[in-house]
Amino acid sequence: MATEKLQGITRRRFLSGMLTASAGAVIGSSLLAPRTAMAATDAKSTFSGDVIHGSHWGAFRAKVENGIWIDTVAFENDPHPTAMLSAVREVVYNPSRVKYPMVRLDWLKHGWKSDTTQRGDNRFVRVPWSQALDFFHHELERVQNTYGPSALYAGHSGWQSCGKLNTAGTIMQRAISLHGTYLAKIGDYSTGSAQVVLPYVAGAMEVYEQQTSWPLVLENAKNIVIWGSDPIKNLQVGWLIPDHSVYGYYQQLADKVKSGEINVIHVDPVKSQSYKFFGGKQVPVNPQTDVPLMLAIAHTLYTEKLYDEQFLADYTTGFDQFVPYLTGEKDGVAKTPEWAEKICGIPADEIRELARTMASGRTQIIAGWCLQRMQHGEQYAWMIVVLAAMLGQIGLPGGGFGFGWHYNDAGTITSAGPLMSGFSSVTGVEPIHQGSYNGYSTYIPVARFVDCIENPGKTIQFNGHSVKFPHMKMAIFCGNNPFHHHQDRNRMIEAWRKLETVVSVEHQWTATCRFADIVLPATTTYERNDIEQFGNHSNKGIIAMKQIVEPMFESKDDFDIFRELCTRFDREEAFTGGKTKMEWIEEIYNGARLQGRGIGVRMPNFVKFWEEEQFVSFPEGSEWVRHAAFRKEPDLEPLGTATGLIEIYCKTIADMGYDDCQGHPMWFEKVERSHGGPKSNKFPLHMQSCHPNYRLHSQLCSSDDFRGTYAVQDREPVYISTADAKARGIVSGDIVRVFNDRGQVLAGAVVTDDYKSGVCRIEEGAWYAPLEGGKPGTLCTYGDPNVLTVDIGTSKLAQATSAHTALVEIEKYTGPIPSVTGFSGPTEIDDVNPLFPAMDIA
Incomplete structure (x- = not known):
């Protein structure tokens, strides 16, 4: 052959x-x-000047001297640039x-x-x-x-x-x-369980949607409940190029909290950056027990008749099938605050007070994604909608629920400008192999x-x-x-x-x-x-992403x-x-330009845009309320559910016959859970692996200089409560071993009062850096939390990640301290004998 x-x-x-x-x-x-x-190739490497560009961390102008990118300056139209912009230059030049x-x-x-x-x-x-x-x-x-x-x-x-x-x-x-x-x-991994269950319950995926305009929330909300979300941290980055204008509204919210005009409640076992910025009250719920807390709030709303019966009758279906479970008629367990207290760690009287506060005025629920990334995460997302429906404020400015508040500048006012399309994965040409x-x-x-x-x-x-x-x-x-x-x-x-x-x-x-x-x-x-x-979501304009330096190597x-x-x-x-690449870029721009003509937005021709202006801004749009059309005319603007209504009980899901996701939201015990839950005797600490503060997932982890600003002895930080650290003889700066039956990592201890006892955190995106490459069970020398997380589906409905169902133990590391692997290219390359036996490719 x-x-x-x-x-x-x-x-x-x-x-x-x-x-x-x-x-x-x-x-x-x-x-x-x-x-x-x-x-x-250095034929064009003598260029010097400023180059406009954009990233997931924001737009910027790169300063180039003799073809080398030497500095990064935030775009003048970004009022609140993130410090992470200083790390993007390293992506080009780092050893990885x-x-x-x-x-x-x-x-x-x-x-x-x-x-x-x-x-x-x-x-x-x-x-x-x-x-x-x-x-x-x-x-x-x-x-x-x-x-x-x-x-x-x-x-x-x-x-x-x-x-x-x-x-x-x-x-x-x-x-x-x-x-x-x-x-x-x-x-996807970000919203895997919520994006499956919410279309059945609320008629849309919800997680990636635009939210009610912040000016309307600030004007109308009395209470804002931030449930397992940290928008101050997370909105540093965006799917496209963030403009960071949302932080202006956050400052207004912080001012209103300080003046007593708005109450902000943070349901979170950690004092988040948002808690520190906005102020307000923390409800330090035990990890993975948010659903019992929600059920107890619902029980209080129901038994004290604080819920909106008319809204439930007009806009929802299935509440009467949910109530027997809530009251215990169905399973013999009433979901009272006393029942929930034993699981979630919040005193029963505080649960009742939380329910009464939420019912006392216009309440906006800001729901995060971390909690749906745990076993049975569908139940958390479902219960958020149920609570909002019982309060009866869905579709009102400053009320209802939202799952996308910490994503993509949500709540900023969407401009009146066109939207660009992009290069498509579909060509219309039949594949060779079918x-x-x-x-x-x-x-x-x-x-x-x-x-x-x-x-x-x-x-x-x-x-x-x-x-x-x-x-x-x-x-x-x-x-x-x-x-x-x-x-x-x-x-x-x-x-x-x-x-x-x-x-x-x-x-x-x-x-x-x-x-x-x-x-x-x-x-x-x-x-x-x-x-x-x-x-x-704001769509402030279109920016040219001009090549900064020639391709490396x-x-x-x-x-x-x-x-x-x-x-x-x-x-x-x-x-x-x-088409060439530049012809595609011009076509994409011209498509938006043509669309703009149809809505009265004038844009320069492509040559002028690319060579001169390089940024086109769009006129401001109108304020908007999520679900307002449905609330105003539920018959003419139904939701995308089977009934067109919010489905507190969903027959479609019930008919699937799944034991771990039934016809209405329920509490299911986890395979492992801290604070007295399964496996907590052996591994008592719940490990959070939420979105990082200094990266976008794993992006920027290889930026050595920037990583050095937060690493602890060259390791990924593990945040641990003061009480838990004292019990283990750990102080800030120690290298510790974090471990469970699935694996072990080294990390650098940061001891803090911000964390509830029994809770620790290694932020996701830390690079996997094995002591022995390719060997299962070897020590990760840097601190990849997914060495420790569990790989099971959330339920038969979504089969999504359960990364936030993870228990660990931490101890001070006393062995020989290995160098950190993982942040360079190949470390061992053997010469290949040209006489080796021919590869069989037949």
Whole structure:
């Protein structure tokens, strides 16, 4: 078969290129170039001046001298820029850059038959771009022809890249969809359970929606209940480019709290940044017991007749089927404040007072996402809606509920300007391969993808359907890092060995790259041109994202990587649509410009915008109230539920017959829970792993200098209460071991009075840095909390992540202190003997 073709790749070409790469691999110091290294091509590297750009942390102007980015200045139209902007320059220059196309050593020798237990050991060989893409294409062909589309997992995604053109996941899926169909994912890690249950209950996903305009809330609300949310911390970042104007409203709220005009209540075991900024009262509920607290509030509202009977009659359905559970008629357990006190730790009289306060005037409930990321997280989201419905203020300014207040500048007034579209993953061109899925599902819930790898052929229940796990053989990850956002890292490492080939397209040498077989270096957003919306829900305008520096080393734009891949199966024209990157950017802009004409918003032509103005602002829009149309005309503006009403009892869910998510919200015990719950005798501390203060998930963790501003002895901080630290002989600055039956990490102790006893926190996004790469159970030297989290579905309804169901113990670390691994490229690269046995690619 030496000269026989395999879909356009000859064996001779495949092997000769591989041998050339082996013989000519530039190994050693070139892979460890300093962060100030210049780009591989310096033809344009003499530019000096200011360059406008944007990021998930805000817009800015980069100061460039002789082609080197030396400083970052916040955009003049951002009134409250985040300190994280100082870390974005490091993304280009840090030692974790993926510099060259790399192939894992044993995979280079043996291809898909490699020893997968070596994944994670960080031994890679540099290969030419052409050969790396040949490998990529060959594996696509092999998997499609051998197993079919169910074996190729290409739908995984994380946060998008800023920019309407260069969205990594979209570009990847466009190219792979031209080659063949594949196994896709459904849902996400951020809001996995809420986004499934809320459409049944409230008619929409709710979690990503715009909220009532803050001026109306500030004018009309008497009480604001912030339930498990920390908007002051979380709104530093945005899905697009945040304008941070929402912080102006937050200052007004803090002033009103100080003057006594508005009460703010924080239901949270931690004194959050929002608590410190706004002031108000804390209700330090025991972790994972918010639903018993909510049920007791509902019980008080019901028994003291503080609820709005007319609203329930006009706008909801199923309250009469919920009441027997609430009163105990159904199960013999009345959900009284006394019952809840024993579980949630809040005195019964305080629960009653909280219920009365919420019923005393206009009350806005601000619900966070962390609490739906625990086992049975659907129940929390459902009960938030039930409480708001009982109060009867849904659709009124300053009343009701919202799940998106801490996301995307929510509550700012949306402008009257157009919205830009973006590069699409859909081309309308049929893929080359459209094989059979052989009875397996075409999608999997994203948080169950390790289950899928581990248990091929298993059938699970999900949202009223049966999902049969296929035999996953190949996985492609582009611009996302599952070795950050998935749970139970050691279980994941074991399951990962079942994959034959893993491809990662990335600009930082993440743990996902270390556990990949083919690693392709992408540019950062700062090394390419693009265009984006300034302001998320606010849509303040359009900003040019102009290339700041030339691409570093051998990195390429995602667009070019996948365009070149498509040339290997004759789909380049379909992928590019016959346009260059700048032509796409101009078309995206002109689409918004045309839309603007229709609504009376004038925009300059593209050349003037790009070369001169570089930012177009839109006129301010109108204030808005969430659910107001439904409240005003429920018959003409029904919700998207089966009945068109808020469903306190949902027959659709009830008919699914799930034992862990029934027809109305309920309290279910967790597999592990602190403060006297299951497993708390062995592991007494509840570990929160909520959104970080100094990163966007795992992004910016590799910015060494910025990481040094918050790390403790080079480790991720673990926040622990003063009482718990004293009981363990721990003081701030100590290196501690955080552990449970699932794994162990080192972290740096920060002792604080802000945390309730029995609660600790390691913020998610801390990079996985194993002491022994690729070995399950090894110590994580930096502090990845997902070494410790549990990997079970929230329920059969959503099958979402239960990351916030996690107990740990902490002890002062007394062993030899290892160096932190994880923040550089490959650490060991062996020369490859060009005479090794030929890889069998047949």
